[in-house]
Amino acid sequence: MVYLTRLEHFNAAHKLYNPKWSKEKNEEMFGPCANENWHGHNFDLFVTIKGEPDADTGFLMDVKKLKVIIKEHVIAKVDHKNLNLDVAFLADKMCSTENLAIGIWNQLTPHLPANVQLHCIKLYETPRIYVEYYGD
Template structure:
């Protein structure tokens, strides 16, 4: 089994806020992330797939093609967008890095060919904070 990772970057704004809480409680729990005027991140997305190399190409999957799928299915929808307001696949979801990673997995898994499996979504929100998702709920 070989693992192939493609790295992409995007910028997006969001706000962490529980509508059932007061502004004070949201600020206590989420700090600056609850800013009423939103805040943004320069995200780094690592998409790892796995499979066996094709005997004719030596590839698990063409990395350039993987990049095109990631850009078409995810990046074009979220780059320079407000995750709370502009992204169809985040509608009604809390826009934490954890939920965003799960939503990205769900988007990509529908568009990969059967011969490869999605292994991991690693999403850096900052250089010091990232989440990893390996599928399953």
């Protein structure tokens, strides 16, 4: 089994806010991340796929094609966007980094070739905080 990882980067704004709660409870739970005027992150996205290299090319997957899939199905939808308002795959969900990683997984999986599996989404929200998601 070979693992191949592609790194992408995007910027996005969001706020953590549960509309079922009072402003005070949101501020208590989420602190400044519940700011009514939003806040932003410079996200680093690591997409790791796995499988067996092709006998003819030696590639697990053409990395240029992987780049296109990630850019078309994720980066174009989240880069310089408000995750709470602009991203359809996060509609009606808390815009946590955890839910974003799961959403990215779901965006990519249907578009990968049959011989390749998505292994991991690693999403850095800050240099010290990241989420890893390995599927269901």
